[in-house]
Amino acid sequence: MQGLRAVAVLAVIIYHVNNAWLPSGFVGVDVFFVISGFIITSIIVGNKEDFAWKEFYWGRIKRIAPAYLLLLTVVTMVSAALFLPADFDIFKDSLKAALSFTSNSYFEEFGSYFAPSSHELPLLHTWSLAIEVQFYIFLPVLVVFVPPKFLKTSLIIIIISFLMWSEYRIFNRGARGEYFSLLARIPEFMIGALVALLAAKSYLPIRYASMMGWAGALLLIIGFVFVDAQRFPGIWALLPCIGTALLIAAQYGTANLLLSTRPMVWVGGISYSLYLWHWPILTFIRYYTGQYELQVVWLVVFVISTFVISWICYRLVESPARHARKFSPMLPATLVICSFVVFFGSKQINISIMDELPVEMTRYAPSNGICHGVILDECIRGDRDVSPSVLVIGDSHAAQLNLFFDEVGLKNKTAYRVITASNCVPIADFDVERLPSYSQDSCRSQIKAADKFISEADVIIVAGMWQYQSQSPEFVKVFSAFLDGAVTQGKKVIVMAQIPMFDVNLLRVRRFSALGLPVHVNKNREWKSANSKIRVIIQAKPGVQFLDFSGSDFFANAPIENGVLIYHDNHHLNELGARRYGNYAANYFVE
Numbered sequence: 001m002q003g004l005r006a007v008a009v010l011a012v013i014i015y016h017v018n019n020a021w022l023p024s025g026f027v028g029v030d031v032f033f034v035i036s037g038f039i040i041t042s043i044i045v046g047n048k049e050d051f052a053w054k055e056f057y058w059g060r061i062k063r064i065a066p067a068y069l070l071l072l073t074v075v076t077m078v079s080a081a082l083f084l085p086a087d088f089d090i091f092k093d094s095l096k097a098a099l100s101f102t103s104n105s106y107f108e109e110f111g112s113y114f115a116p117s118s119h120e121l122p123l124l125h126t127w128s129l130a131i132e133v134q135f136y137i138f139l140p141v142l143v144v145f146v147p148p149k150f151l152k153t154s155l156i157i158i159i160i161s162f163l164m165w166s167e168y169r170i171f172n173r174g175a176r177g178e179y180f181s182l183l184a185r186i187p188e189f190m191i192g193a194l195v196a197l198l199a200a201k202s203y204l205p206i207r208y209a210s211m212m213g214w215a216g217a218l219l220l221i222i223g224f225v226f227v228d229a230q231r232f233p234g235i236w237a238l239l240p241c242i243g244t245a246l247l248i249a250a251q252y253g254t255a256n257l258l259l260s261t262r263p264m265v266w267v268g269g270i271s272y273s274l275y276l277w278h279w280p281i282l283t284f285i286r287y288y289t290g291q292y293e294l295q296v297v298w299l300v301v302f303v304i305s306t307f308v309i310s311w312i313c314y315r316l317v318e319s320p321a322r323h324a325r326k327f328s329p330m331l332p333a334t335l336v337i338c339s340f341v342v343f344f345g346s347k348q349i350n351i352s353i354m355d356e357l358p359v360e361m362t363r364y365a366p367s368n369g370i371c372h373g374v375i376l377d378e379c380i381r382g383d384r385d386v387s388p389s390v391l392v393i394g395d396s397h398a399a400q401l402n403l404f405f406d407e408v409g410l411k412n413k414t415a416y417r418v419i420t421a422s423n424c425v426p427i428a429d430f431d432v433e434r435l436p437s438y439s440q441d442s443c444r445s446q447i448k449a450a451d452k453f454i455s456e457a458d459v460i461i462v463a464g465m466w467q468y469q470s471q472s473p474e475f476v477k478v479f480s481a482f483l484d485g486a487v488t489q490g491k492k493v494i495v496m497a498q499i500p501m502f503d504v505n506l507l508r509v510r511r512f513s514a515l516g517l518p519v520h521v522n523k524n525r526e527w528k529s530a531n532s533k534i535r536v537i538i539q540a541k542p543g544v545q546f547l548d549f550s551g552s553d554f555f556a557n558a559p560i561e562n563g564v565l566i567y568h569d570n571h572h573l574n575e576l577g578a579r580r581y582g583n584y585a586a587n588y589f590v591e
Contacts, residue, residue, distance in 0.1 A: 001035065002268025003259025004247060008032050009271040011224055013278050016119075017302070018293060024227035027240040029128045030188050031220070032275075034244040036132055037139075037192025044143045045196060051144050060136050066321035067273055067313055068129065072098060073337075075122050075280045080349040081515060082284060084507055086362065087116050088350045094123045103130040108180035120287045125279040127180050134182050135189050143193070155194045159187040167234040176437055184233050188241050195245045213253030216246025273310035273318055281306050288512065290504035290570065354514040360575035362507065362568055364400035372399040372420045373442035375449045381416045382409015391457035392418040393426050393450050397498060398463035400572050407582025408589050416461075417453055421446040425464050427454075427482045431474040460486055463496040465571065466530040480537055487543040495538055497548035499555065499581075501527040501571040506559045521559070524570070547588065554584045 008031035015025025043059075044051060072095065079091045097106035104127040118124060146154050166184040169177065178184040223240035250256050258264075267274070285298050294302060365372075371379035380388055382405050392398055392405060399420040409416055419426060423435045424443035428451065432443050454460065469475050486493045501524040509519045531548060538546040549555065559567040566577025573581060 001039075001248070002271075003256070003261070003264040004031060004035060004244065005268035005271040006264045006266075007220070007259065008035070009274045009278075010267065012275065013306070016279060016282055017299070022224055024224050024229065026229065027223045027227055027232075027237075030185075030233070030237055030240045031244045032128070033132070033135075033185055033188040034192035034195075034241050035248070036135070037189035038196045038245075038248055039192075040136065040139055041143055041193035041196035044140055051140070053140070056140060057136070060133075062321050062324060063272075064129070064133065067276060067318040070313065070317050071276045071280070072123075076346045077349070078280075078284060079122060080346040081353060082287060082511075083350065084505075084511060085350055085356070087120075087287075088347070090116065091122065092347070094121060094126075098123045098126040098130075101130040101133040103127040104134075104180040104182065105130075108177055116287065117292075119292055120283050122280040122283045124283075125275070131180075131182050131185050135186070139189065139193070152194065152197055155190050155197070159190045159194070162186045162190075163235060163238075166237075170231060170234045178233060188233070188237055191241045191245050192248070195248050199249055199251075209250040209253035210255065211253075212246050213250030213255030216243045216248075216250060217255045219243030219246065270307075270310050270314040270318075273313040274306065277310045277313065278302075278306045281309070287508070288517070290508070354511060357507070361565060362574065364396075364568060364572050364574060364578055365402040370399060370402045370420075371418060371446075371449075372396070373422060373446065375419070375446075379417050379419055381405040381418050383413050383415050386413060386415045388415035388417040389457065390414065390416045390459040390461060391450070391453050392416050392420075392461045392463065393454075394420055394463040395424055395465055395469070396420065396422055396572060397465045398425075398461075398496075400578055401463055401496075401582075403575055403578040404573075404582035404585070407579050408586045411583070411586040412590055414589070417457075419446055419450045419453065423468070425462065425469060425475070425479065426450040427478065429478045429481075431472055431478065434472055434474075454486070455489075457491065459492045459494065461494045461496060464498070466498045466534045467501060467524075467527045467571075470530045470533045476533075476537065480541075483538070483541050483544050487541060493544045495534060495544060495546050497531045497534070497546065497550050498527045499571070499573065500524075500550050500558050502559060502567070503570065505569045506565060506567040507569065510565070523558075527571075549581075549585060552584070554581060 008028040011022060011025040011028035011031075013025075014022045015028070019025070043056070076091075076095060079088060083091060094103065094106060094110075097103045103123065107121075107124060107127050110121075142154070143151065162183055166178050166181075166187070169181075169184070219239055220243035223243055227236050227239060247256060247259070281302060285294065285302060286292060289295075289298065369376070378388075381392075381402055382388075392401065398418065399422075402418050405416040405418060408414065421439065421443045423439040424430060424432065424446065426443065426446040426449070428447065430443065430447060432440050432447075435443055469479070483493055483495075503522045503524050504519070506521070509521055512519045527550070531550060535546050535548070538544045554561060559565055561577065561580055564576055564580070566573055566580060568574035568577075
């Protein structure tokens with residue numbers, strides 16, 4: 001069993017380090033679910049006649065809570081020091097969910113353009129622990145109270161029913177919601193439970209056990225490589241789950257002997273601590289470096305620190321707590337201390353690291369005053385005493401120009417209507433489906449809202465994060481058709497180049513410097529090639545102008561302009577930068 005745990009946790013870790021290395025390594029979590037279903041059912045069945053509810057749940061608490069609480073405490077303190085206040089507020093929300101074992105529900109609904117990326121959320125991995133704890137609540141009720149002669153049949157019915165339900169939901173709303181769903185994961189636990197009931201009364205000869213074990217290993221390998229994340233869990237979950245079930249049932253087969261080697265048993269023994277610690281360590285490295293892929297030195301740091309910290313946690317916390325026979329007053333005391341640190345001390349630490357920045361340096365415009373994702377009033381910027389004849393559309397790289405066009409409009413006595421959406425250029429036939437789920441509805445609504453103004457506008461200005469948009473061949477096709485259509489209708493079209501982008505968030509750099517951490521600010525190279533790609537498209541279209549300030553004097557010392565930080569992350573200007581940029585560029589927009 002420890003060898004299977006080792007396979008599961010190593011698959012998850014490899015996938016989390018770089019999902020290209022093991023494309024479906026995330027199914028390691030499902031291996032854990034099957035193992036849990038098997039072990040918990042075995043415990044309950046073995047003591048069914050005089051099942052002790054209190055002892056059962058106390059055993060689960062000892063197994064999970066001490067190491068988990070230590071993790072939450074340490075991660076909270078590190079996050080308080082490292083994270084920007086806005087990012088820490090998001091972390092605190094996830095922390096509340098983690099403490100109440102509802103992380104799966106929290107992350108199912110989570111999504112914000114300006115939140116840290118998913119690979120920078122230290123408690124994202126607690127969703128699986130939340131599901132496991134939720135499962136512990138109802139499984140004993142099922143196993144204890146369902147008559148033995150109906151139990152296996154009941155489990156089979158549950159497995160089939162919830163698999164069908166999960167497939168139906170994935171077909172209708174996609175895999176994201178089901179991925180974090182307890183109901184979608186119930187079949188995985190139940191497959192393990194079914195193995196526990198069948199294995200208790202059966203013994204396979206070594207020959208058949210070996211065949212079963214190798215069949216299970218093959219299914220598991222196929223699952224680690226070929227499972228489609230966009231259709232998971234559902235029916236796809238059967239691959240790793242049946243593979244795991246066969247390996248468990250094989251017991252003493254030759255494949256299982258390989259899993260019983262000392263290194264595998266050792267890794268399996270600390271697998272819970274490994275799972276707890278590997279993800280926060282990885283997210284902190286990524287938050288600090290601003291990169292998803294780890295450089296070799298950071299990869300070495302990650303591997304060493306993960307195994308060392310996990311081993312220490314196992315030896316000093318997890319193992320002693322698990323083997324404690326009597327109730328210890330240290331547990332409630334730890335809970336009280338953790339609660340105090342979490343809800344009181346950590347926020348004070350977070351805001352005390354450095355002086356709070358003026359709000360205009362932490363955003364590109366007030367969110368309640370711009371038409372970004374929603375339509376507010378008339379969406380007018382610049383000189384509001386004149387009728388708007390210019391429509392500005394685009395994603396957040398156009399939204400950051402709201403104050404830009406205030407300055408341009410006031411200087412040139414012009415009004416601009418600015419309609420934008422996160423990740424989305426609101427033009428007809430834009431490929432909305434490729435966007436994150438949290439952006440899709442607002443994208444569709446802004447496409448509809450912008451459509452009526454496009455026909456009315458004399459001039460259309462388009463701005464976007466071309467580094468992101470140009471990666472989609474479908475977008476390039478639709479964008480080209482949009483430009484052709486606008487020119488045919490006699491409109492003047494201006495496409496603004498993407499502004500310079502950096503490898504790291506500039507506000508984070510400021511905080512890291514205050515902490516005494518070494519920082520390096522380098523320009524990201526991809527935005528230049530993206531601008532070139534858009535320029536090529538536009539050069540073939542008479543009547544469309546490409547306006548590129550990225551190489552101008554204004555950005556010569558970016559992210560600083562005349563002694564002031566003009567960025568609020570690695571690719572958006574702040575309010576000060578937007579206004580200064582508008583003053584610089586105003587003469588280029590004189591009609």
